[in-house]
Amino acid sequence: AQRVTQPEKLLSVFKGAPVELKCNYSYSGSPELFWYVQYSRQRLQLLLRHISRESIKGFTADLNKGETSFHLKKPFAQEEDSAMYYCAPRYGTSYGKLTFGQGTILTVHP
Amino acid sequence: DAGVTQSPTHLIKTRGQQVTLRCSPKSGHDTVSWYQQALGQGPQFIFQYYEEEERQRGNFPDRFSGHQFPNYSSELNVNALLLGDSALYLCASSRGQGGRELFFGEGSRLTVL
Incomplete structure (x- = not known):
């Protein structure tokens, strides 16, 4: 079965500190990896995807196929980064079928 | 929009x-x-759903x-609601069946008593 593990349900850091949200996925071919974010009182939205190798709001994520990980990182956290973050691989030709992890609630303290 | x-x-x-439950996709989206x-x-x-047909299915019974x-x-x-069906139901739309970005709605909160 395809599984996604986000080991931390809660993560707290202080403003300006580095942050890393962990994600490990089960190997099945070459999945496409996404991070989705949900800010307070907003709907779930795409943060970034590995295929575009982009940095969004200062966040980056590196796909490590050897460790089957796709950790999300930001060198200097901001209070507005406080949100729920979901790692979501998409396997093969599953198109709209994302497999979401349980999510990590990030709180950035002032 | x-x-x-x-x-x-x-x-x-x-x-x-x-x-x-009902869902209207984002303008320009067909999936x-x-x-x-x-x-x-x-x-x-x-x-x-794409082109009015079910294209992919997760591990849910036929009641869905x-x-x-x-x-x-x-x-x-x-159909035949169970207590365990209580959840937030989210709709997401995309452009094309293989669209890489899903746009989500705010959801429908269902409570089964």
Whole structure:
């Protein structure tokens, strides 16, 4: 079965500190990896995807196929980064079928 | 652009009843996916509709069914409701079946008593 593990349900850091949200996925071919974010009182939205190798709001994520990980990182956290973050691989030709992890609630303290 | 809209936002049903949830995709999108999100869990894929047909299905029983209309809007139907069906039901739309970015609605909160 395809599984996604986000080991931390809660993560707290202080403003300006580095942050890393962990994600490990089960190997099945070459999945496409996404991070989705949900800010307070907003709907779930795409943060970034590995295929575009982009940095969004200062966040980056590196796909490590050897460790089957796709950790999300930001060198200097901001209070507005406080949100729920979901790692979501998409396997093969599953198109709209994302497999979401349980999510990590990030709180950035002032 | 209103984005993805879902109705109703909240509803309460009793065990054994049937429910229909509705979704209008973002303008320009033709593909709709449905997800179930139980409390404290990540969304779980139910199915995807494209060109008015169910194209992909997750691990959900036949009590969960859907429909897509020519205007791309979609319905999710759940029959013989169980207490465990209580959840937030999310609709997501994309451009094309392989669209890489899903746009989510705010969800319909279903409570089964």
